[in-house]
Amino acid sequence: xxxxxxxxxxxxxxxxxxxxxxxxxxxxxxxxxxxxxxxxxxxxxxxxxxxxxxxxxxxxxxxxxxxxxxxxxxxxxxxxxxxxxxxxxxxxxxxxxxxxxxxxxxxxxxxxxxxxxxxxxxxxxxxxxxxxxxxxxxxxxxxxxxxxxxxxxxxxxxxxxxxxxxxxxxxxxxxxxxxxxxxxxxxxxxxxxxxxxxxxxxxxxxxxxxxxxxxxxxxxxxxxx
Amino acid sequence: xxxxxxxxxxxxxxxxxxxxxxxxxxxxxxxxxxxxxxxxxxxxxxxxxxxxxxxxxxxxxxxxxxxxxxxxxxxxxxxxxxxxxxxxxxxxxxxxxxxxxxxxxxxxxxxxxxxxxxxxxxxxxxxxxxxxxxxxxxxxxxxxxxxxxxxxxxxxxxxxxxxxxxxxxxxxxxxxxxxxxxxxxxxxxxxxxxxxxxxxxxxxxxxxxxxxxxxxxxx
Numbered sequence: 001x002x003x004x005x006x007x008x009x010x011x012x013x014x015x016x017x018x019x020x021x022x023x024x025x026x027x028x029x030x031x032x033x034x035x036x037x038x039x040x041x042x043x044x045x046x047x048x049x050x051x052x053x054x055x056x057x058x059x060x061x062x063x064x065x066x067x068x069x070x071x072x073x074x075x076x077x078x079x080x081x082x083x084x085x086x087x088x089x090x091x092x093x094x095x096x097x098x099x100x101x102x103x104x105x106x107x108x109x110x111x112x113x114x115x116x117x118x119x120x121x122x123x124x125x126x127x128x129x130x131x132x133x134x135x136x137x138x139x140x141x142x143x144x145x146x147x148x149x150x151x152x153x154x155x156x157x158x159x160x161x162x163x164x165x166x167x168x169x170x171x172x173x174x175x176x177x178x179x180x181x182x183x184x185x186x187x188x189x190x191x192x193x194x195x196x197x198x199x200x201x202x203x204x205x206x207x208x209x210x211x212x213x214x215x216x217x218x219x220x221x222x223x224x225x
Numbered sequence: 226x227x228x229x230x231x232x233x234x235x236x237x238x239x240x241x242x243x244x245x246x247x248x249x250x251x252x253x254x255x256x257x258x259x260x261x262x263x264x265x266x267x268x269x270x271x272x273x274x275x276x277x278x279x280x281x282x283x284x285x286x287x288x289x290x291x292x293x294x295x296x297x298x299x300x301x302x303x304x305x306x307x308x309x310x311x312x313x314x315x316x317x318x319x320x321x322x323x324x325x326x327x328x329x330x331x332x333x334x335x336x337x338x339x340x341x342x343x344x345x346x347x348x349x350x351x352x353x354x355x356x357x358x359x360x361x362x363x364x365x366x367x368x369x370x371x372x373x374x375x376x377x378x379x380x381x382x383x384x385x386x387x388x389x390x391x392x393x394x395x396x397x398x399x400x401x402x403x404x405x406x407x408x409x410x411x412x413x414x415x416x417x418x419x420x421x422x423x424x425x426x427x428x429x430x431x432x433x434x435x436x437x438x439x440x441x442x443x444x
Binding site: 049058061063064065067068069071072075076087088090091094095098099133 | 275276284287289291295297298314315317318
């Protein structure tokens with residue numbers, strides 16, 4: 001039996017997506033919980049370049065960066081494929097995954113952490129424009145992967161709970177069911193899946209996590225306008 | 226597999242150069258279209274409406290965007306020759322990791338060299354060199370990042386060498402002295418026809434960089 005370990009934290013969206021992938025493939029693994037404020041020698045040894053989670057250890061060999069890990073998992077355990085077979089469809093899934101991680105999450109975070117005012121309103125509008133783009137991608141489909149959960153669903157999987165938590169802490173409402181019916185429905189379907197539900201952190205934990213992060217971010221803005 | 230291939234590009238782009246080299250490695254014939262980024266064509270805006278950037282590969286009318294995604298697409302479709310990614314999943318993961326490092330760290334640090342204030346430029350230079358030294362550590366004594374053969378990480382990183390001369394003249398960053406293994410590796414890559422034929426002239430790149438920098442950096 002292959003030995004699989006995951007160095008991660010239970011509230012990091014980048015780590016949970018790896019747990020989802022492993023569970024969807026029925027891969028047994030050991031989760032090694034990391035304290036990011038006091039990084040372990042293990043993490044520093046296995047990800048000396050970025051010193052970040054998640055890090056997957058397979059047969060003792062480390063793999064870092066969540067998209068890289070997801071593709072590795074998909075190539076190593078071929079049951080329940082996450083990425084489409086067709087190269088063009090694969091490139092599209094990867095493109096939207098990059099878009100979600102590089103634009104959407106930061107757009108939402110920006111709208112959340114900014115204090116009330118014109119800038120916050122602009123950020124809210126931008127974030128909703130980004131969500132509108134994702135809405136177009138999910139329209140007419142049950143999941144981004146089609147009939148079953150796939151790579152892009154796992155990458156966009158921050159929406160059901162992490163986005164909610166950011167909305168609560170930032171006192172904003174972005175994922176409006178009326179404006180984004182398909183994304184909203186996808187979100188409900190996704191989180192209802194037993195494998196997904198099993199790993200998702202409770203709302204309060206994420207609210208605490210973002211409260212801490214956003215307060216700190218706001219304090220930096222005050223110190224250095 | 227064949228079919229019509231079009232590349233939308235801007236000649237000094239290190240990202241576009243990745244795609245040109247990948248296409249050359251696979252011996253793919255394509256139509257090249259130069260974009261004026263100050264006046265983007267309707268084709269570019271239609272094919273990449275989200276990011277509106279080059280490079281864009283259009284294969285049988287369908288667009289693929291983002292340079293590393295394009296290189297992977299090329300490798301997967303034209304899989305009968307010159308594989309760029311290794312076949313072993315663990316080695317593939319390492320290759321993807323390092324190409325991602327080039328984007329997230331090397332490129333980002335290289336832009337910091339252009340920060341408006343002097344002390345920020347110095348900080349940027351230091352960071353840029355550190356990222357190059359990290360790449361040098363990863364290269365080790367191998368002829369290429371891909372091992373014995375030119376591969377995905379080499380394709381991802383070699384285009385940045387086209388800007389090294391500009392960095393030397395404009396910013397006094399002597400990569401040849403600071404990272405001799407990287408310099409040797411780059412020269413080795415340039416002995417390959419697929420790289421040499423597509424590489425832009427270093428003086429033209431220098432002129433372009435010098436012109437563009439004026440917008441960002443005070444005299």
